[in-house]
Amino acid sequence: VQLQASGGGLVHAGGSLRLSCAASGFTLDYYAIGWFRQVPGKEREGVSCISGVDGRSFYSDSVKGRFTSSRDIAKSTVYLQMNSLKPEDTAVYYCATGGFYCSGSRPQVVDHWGQGTLVTVSS
Numbered sequence: 001v002q003l004q005a006s007g008g009g010l011v012h013a014g015g016s017l018r019l020s021c022a023a024s025g026f027t028l029d030y031y032a033i034g035w036f037r038q039v040p041g042k043e044r045e046g047v048s049c050i051s052g053v054d055g056r057s058f059y060s061d062s063v064k065g066r067f068t069s070s071r072d073i074a075k076s077t078v079y080l081q082m083n084s085l086k087p088e089d090t091a092v093y094y095c096a097t098g099g100f101y102c103s104g105s106r107p108q109v110v111d112h113w114g115q116g117t118l119v120t121v122s123s
Helices: none
Strands: 002-006 009-012 017-024 033-038 045-050 057-059 067-072 077-082 091-097 117-122
Touching: 002 091, 017 033, 017 091, 017 117, 033 067, 033 077, 045 067, 045 077, 057 067, 077 091
Parallel strands: 009 117
Antiparallel strands: 002 017, 017 077, 033 045, 033 091, 045 057, 067 077, 091 117
16 A cells, blocks of 8 residues: 655645645545644644545545545545645645545544645745
């Protein structure tokens, strides 16, 4: 199982970015994929989860209405479209998987992590 996140960068507040998480070694139509973010000194926060069972997406309150997750099973890729970005969205973003279902805005089980991609939102 491998996950590779990409798409981070520097953007002004109010701008948009799309992160990608390329998966290999398993099939997206079984496993849930979560997006997490972390800033130094804080716990890793689950911001979005897309269910493996039915493709439904769930979001944390901090990003609801601004972020959208989706998946392309044929490309084995999950996306996180981030709009109306705020400086407080600045973090290293990770994708992760490990189970079939979401528990709120994170997979019920997490046992595989991708490397992070840095998102910086300037004010």
